[in-house]
Amino acid sequence: MIPRMDILSMPATFCKGRNDVRLVANLDGEEFSHFRLREFENGDGLAMVHGSALDSLERTRRELCAMAKEEVWLIVTDGVRTQADLERLAARLGWTDEGGAVSRNSKHLSRFGGIAVDVVAVVRRTRARVPQRTLGAVCRRYFVWVKDDYGDGHVHADNRGVLETS
Numbered sequence: 641m642i643p644r645m646d647i648l649s650m651p652a653t654f655c656k657g658r659n660d661v662r663l664v665a666n667l668d669g670e671e672f673s674h675f676r677l678r679e680f681e682n683g684d685g686l687a688m689v690h691g692s693a694l695d696s697l698e699r700t701r702r703e704l705c706a707m708a709k710e711e712v713w714l715i716v717t718d719g720v721r722t723q724a725d726l727e728r729l730a731a732r733l734g735w736t737d738e739g740g741a742v743s744r745n746s747k748h749l750s751r752f753g754g755i756a757v758d759v760v761a762v763v764r765r766t767r768a769r770v771p772q773r774t775l776g777a778v779c780r781r782y783f784v785w786v787k788d789d790y791g792d793g794h795v796h797a798d799n800r801g802v803l804e805t806s
């Protein structure tokens with residue numbers, strides 16, 4: 641047993657293994673597991689992902705690999721956000737209702753249950769980025785709502801529809 645004060649003063653590396661949990665999605669009777677919980681963390685290590693988002697990610701990844709005829713990494717660059725995360729981001733990028741890039745009603749907020757992800761895709765062998773519009777087009781087949789015109793090349797995808805149907 642480690643005394644509590646020692647835990648508080650320990651470096652972050654003590655958290656090694658935190659959220660290092662493989663997530664499994666069942667697609668049409670077959671299990672797929674290419675994502676870990678830690679990929680959905682915010683800066684404080686809080687993680688949340690909706691089952692439908694994991695399912696959509698695995699389907700998107702499977703199709704990207706089939707299209708490329710080789711392994712493609714689908715990388716989650718942003719998952720769940722707290723209100724404080726959102727306000728920090730808006731301080732940098734601005735709110736959409738003021739001409740910026742951050743929605744006040746962002747589907748990344750934890751109150752939406754982890755339905756939103758930001759992703760990029762990379763061909764494993766060559767490390768070449770899959771073009772943003774190509775990734776966006778595949779995401780549109782498996783997510784309810786997709787935005788693929790961000791300047792930094794990422795694609796936003798979410799399953800906002802599940803909120804009404806479940």
Ligand SMILES: [Zn+2]
Pocket residue numbers: 718748756757758795796797
């Ligand atoms: Zn996003």
